[in-house]
Amino acid sequence: MDSLAALLEGFTTALQPQYLLYALFGVFVGTAVGVLPGIGPAMTVALLLPLTYSLDPTGALILFAGIYYGGMYGGSTTSILLNTPGESASIVTALEGNRMAKAGRGAAALATAAIGSFVAGTIATVLLTFLAPGIAKLAVQLGPADYFALMVVAFLTVGALLGSSVPRGLVSLGLGLMLGLVGTEVLSGQQRYTFGVPSLADGIDVVLIAVGLFALGETLYVASRLRHGAVQIIPVTRGWRSWMTRSDWRRSWKPWLRGTAIGFPIGTIPAGGADVATFLSYASERKLAKGRAREQFGRGAIEGVAGPEAANNAAAAGVLVPLLTLGLPTTATAAIIISAFQSYGIRPGPLLFENQSGLVWALIASLYIGNVLLLVLNLPLVGMWVKVLRIPRPYLYAGILAFAGLGAYALHFNVFDTLTLLVVGIAGFLMRRYGYPVAPMVVGGILGPMAEEQVRKSMAISQGDLLYLVHSPFAIIAYSTMAVIVLTGIWLKRRRAKLEAAPKLVPTSAIQAIDEPTK
Amino acid sequence: MTTETPDPAGAPRPAGAGPRRPIGELAFAVVCALLGVGVIVGAGAIRVPSGSASVLGPRVFPYFVGALLLVAAIAVIVAIATGHRGQPDEGEDVDPDAKTDWRAVVLLVAVFCSQLVLIEFVGWPIAIAVVFAGAALTLGAKRWWVAVLVGLGLGLATQLLFGTWLGLSLPAGPLLDWIPIFNG
Numbered sequence: 001m002d003s004l005a006a007l008l009e010g011f012t013t014a015l016q017p018q019y020l021l022y023a024l025f026g027v028f029v030g031t032a033v034g035v036l037p038g039i040g041p042a043m044t045v046a047l048l049l050p051l052t053y054s055l056d057p058t059g060a061l062i063l064f065a066g067i068y069y070g071g072m073y074g075g076s077t078t079s080i081l082l083n084t085p086g087e088s089a090s091i092v093t094a095l096e097g098n099r100m101a102k103a104g105r106g107a108a109a110l111a112t113a114a115i116g117s118f119v120a121g122t123i124a125t126v127l128l129t130f131l132a133p134g135i136a137k138l139a140v141q142l143g144p145a146d147y148f149a150l151m152v153v154a155f156l157t158v159g160a161l162l163g164s165s166v167p168r169g170l171v172s173l174g175l176g177l178m179l180g181l182v183g184t185e186v187l188s189g190q191q192r193y194t195f196g197v198p199s200l201a202d203g204i205d206v207v208l209i210a211v212g213l214f215a216l217g218e219t220l221y222v223a224s225r226l227r228h229g230a231v232q233i234i235p236v237t238r239g240w241r242s243w244m245t246r247s248d249w250r251r252s253w254k255p256w257l258r259g260t261a262i263g264f265p266i267g268t269i270p271a272g273g274a275d276v277a278t279f280l281s282y283a284s285e286r287k288l289a290k291g292r293a294r295e296q297f298g299r300g301a302i303e304g305v306a307g308p309e310a311a312n313n314a315a316a317a318g319v320l321v322p323l324l325t326l327g328l329p330t331t332a333t334a335a336i337i338i339s340a341f342q343s344y345g346i347r348p349g350p351l352l353f354e355n356q357s358g359l360v361w362a363l364i365a366s367l368y369i370g371n372v373l374l375l376v377l378n379l380p381l382v383g384m385w386v387k388v389l390r391i392p393r394p395y396l397y398a399g400i401l402a403f404a405g406l407g408a409y410a411l412h413f414n415v416f417d418t419l420t421l422l423v424v425g426i427a428g429f430l431m432r433r434y435g436y437p438v439a440p441m442v443v444g445g446i447l448g449p450m451a452e453e454q455v456r457k458s459m460a461i462s463q464g465d466l467l468y469l470v471h472s473p474f475a476i477i478a479y480s481t482m483a484v485i486v487l488t489g490i491w492l493k494r495r496r497a498k499l500e501a502a503p504k505l506v507p508t509s510a511i512q513a514i515d516e517p518t519k
Numbered sequence: 520m521t522t523e524t525p526d527p528a529g530a531p532r533p534a535g536a537g538p539r540r541p542i543g544e545l546a547f548a549v550v551c552a553l554l555g556v557g558v559i560v561g562a563g564a565i566r567v568p569s570g571s572a573s574v575l576g577p578r579v580f581p582y583f584v585g586a587l588l589l590v591a592a593i594a595v596i597v598a599i600a601t602g603h604r605g606q607p608d609e610g611e612d613v614d615p616d617a618k619t620d621w622r623a624v625v626l627l628v629a630v631f632c633s634q635l636v637l638i639e640f641v642g643w644p645i646a647i648a649v650v651f652a653g654a655a656l657t658l659g660a661k662r663w664w665v666a667v668l669v670g671l672g673l674g675l676a677t678q679l680l681f682g683t684w685l686g687l688s689l690p691a692g693p694l695l696d697w698i699p700i701f702n703g
Contacts, residue, residue: 037610037612038610038612050681050687051685053685053687054685054686054687055685165595165598165603165605166594167591167592167594167595167598168591168595168605170587170591170594171548171551171588171591171592171595173587173591174551174555174584174587174588174591174592175551175554175588177584177587177588178554178558178584178585178588181558181580181581181584185577187577188567188568188576188577189568190565190566190567190568190577192561192562192565192577192581193558193561193581216631218610219627219654220624220627220628221608221610221613222610222612222613223620223623223624223627223657223658224619224620224621224623224624225613225614225615225617225618225619225620226612226613226614226617226620226623226658226659227612227613227614227617228614228659392660393612393658393659394654394655394656394657394658394659394660394666395655395660395666395669397612397654397655397658398650398651398652398653398654398655398658398660398666398670399651399673401627401630401631401650401651401654402647402650402651402654402670402673402674402677405631405634405646405647405650406647406677406681409634409638409643409689410681410687410689413687413688413689415634415635415638415639418631418634418635418638419635422628422631422632425631426628429624430543430547431547432607432608433543433607433608433619434543434544434547434548434605434607435604435605435606435607435608436605448580448584452580455575455580456575456579456580459575460575464575
């Protein structure tokens with residue numbers, strides 16, 4: 001009940017008109033940018049970071065929460081309506097949603113995605129509300145060796161599970177760790193890899209790594225192989241009031257709940273974030289579908305949109321659990337959020353709920369508010385998002401480049417950061433081109449320095465006894481869980497590759513014929 | 520965006536039969552391995568304060584990072600040599616069959632570089648206008664004056680929003696500094 005009282009207090013802060021406006025603005029901008037093709041949640045968050053630079057911490061985090069949820073939401077619209085493969089977190093939505101749209105059921109797909117995201121987001125935020133304080137209390141007792149164990153788990157799962165091959169993921173992680181080394185090291189104050197450049201003494205900001213890899217790297221990569229010609233968008237016909245039929249509701253609510261049940265726990269453990277959750281949900285919905293729904297899978301089954309979309313948003317909230325209670329980022333987006341916290345001198349972790357409880361609860365309250373706002377915004381405004389999708393690509397990517405420049409320059413008002421951004425961006429371009437995942441690099445950049453601090457503290461405590469790292473039951477459990485996660489993750493990835501290759505394209509008229517009689 | 524996606528053709532490419540020779544891919548992996556070596560060598564140059572109380576000095580973690588990078592990069596090189604090529608990323612605006620447009624990449628990098636000089640000499644709005652217009656034209660915008668006008672609009676809008684309203688110190692530049700709203 002403690003958390004309920006604290007939450008109510010959070011609401012009184014977050015419902016103040018000024019903060020409500022921030023939440024509305026964040027959700028709106030987050031969705032608008034998230035809808036833009038080629039821009040995933042991580043890039044949305046990274047590009048919009050400068051908006052928060054001059055706000056007070058509470059306002060900034062509320063704005064940020066809106067952007068985070070909005071960016072997650074926007075992606076589903078893109079993958080349903082745009083006639084090309086979508087972004088990673090909602091790629092399985094693209095499988096079914098895109099086909100539903102082609103069969104003239106785009107409105108239903110959008111609605112089940114939006115309502116499913118709302119349901120899942122709300123349930124997951126409730127879970128976050130009640131779980132986080134307890135976990136934070138437990139986490140206070142963890143020693144540096146335990147933290148180090150957690151970070152190693154995060155490194156390896158993120159490095160090994162994201163992307164197509166384990167060594168490439170680890171190279172990406174290594175590059176991130178390398179950038180994390182640059183700067184003045186905390187414990188003994190030594191400069192490392194700064195080459196006497198004063199701007200490097202403060203280290204390389206994770207925002208630069210994220211914006212460079214996601215915004216600049218992506219733009220360069222897209223530019224190298226740009227799809228020319230008119231943008232193909234599948235038209236949405238019916239008005240939004242009659243979007244979902246009775247049968248759509250009946251077929252959607254169970255996948256929403258199952259998606260939430262799958263997404264939230266996966267979001268909380270460092271297992272690759274929303275990506276894995278959406279895939280698992282898709283696979284289980286496909287397995288559970290019976291009769292006509294079973295036939296529709298691969299041709300536009302509503303369950304295949306409802307489940308993964310719910311899982312996606314539940315995972316997005318789940319990611320916040322280790323982020324707020326342990327200070328542990330498990331996705332690229334979370335890494336950027338952590339660095340936003342740090343820029344205000346706030347260190348997420350177990351003490352956050354004690355030292356900054358007003359701030360945390362206002363943030364959590366704003367997640368509830370953001371979810372409601374998203375539901376209200378998304379369904380009626382879909383016509384506007386469709387217009388956003390139509391932005392001619394040269395202008396879209398020119399705009400991304402301009403905002404990437406702003407993000408870098410606004411960090412320290414120094415063009416040295418712009419130069420760093422460029423170098424990271426070129427690396428990001430090459431990594432995309434040669435099949436390296438970029439997210440481990442972002443996570444490595446922020447988690448590397450933290451992990452080093454913890455391992456050196458442990459060694460100082462134990463006077464150099466390496467066994468100290470595995471002395472506590474917690475650390476042992478963490479390492480053994482890691483082994484299980486990595487092995488199942490690799491197995492899942494093999495299955496997923498098979499699954500994604502499986503659905504066969506059927507003429508859309510045939511799908512329409514299957515659906516017509518039920519209306 | 521970093522996900523594994525099936526090959527457009529539906530089946531994995533047969534070993535070593537990619538459309539391009541893997542020279543670029545190998546070169547990138549080799550550069551990563553060299554960076555790993557560089558990190559290890561550089562770690563030796565980090566000054567360890569004498570009489571430091573910590574058992575693990577400032578060099579140990581860098582050694583580890585360098586070794587990780589080196590070993591992982593070598594594993595990638597071996598993978599490429601045995602035919603396990605990386606799958607290029609796919610995206611909504613990426614044409615999987617298009618040839619690499621190096622001209623666009625180089626021009627974009629050059630356009631972005633222009634900021635390094637322009638922000639400080641002619642100010643933020645114009646620097647952004649140059650970046651926007653240059654990038655849009657590189658990517659195939661049809662009418663150059665639209666690109667320039669939108670770029671100028673974007674530059675002024677960001678200057679007003681971030682510089683004037685949110686209080687970030689973006690330099691307005693000598694051309695605009697005399698207007699009171701921009702140098703507030």
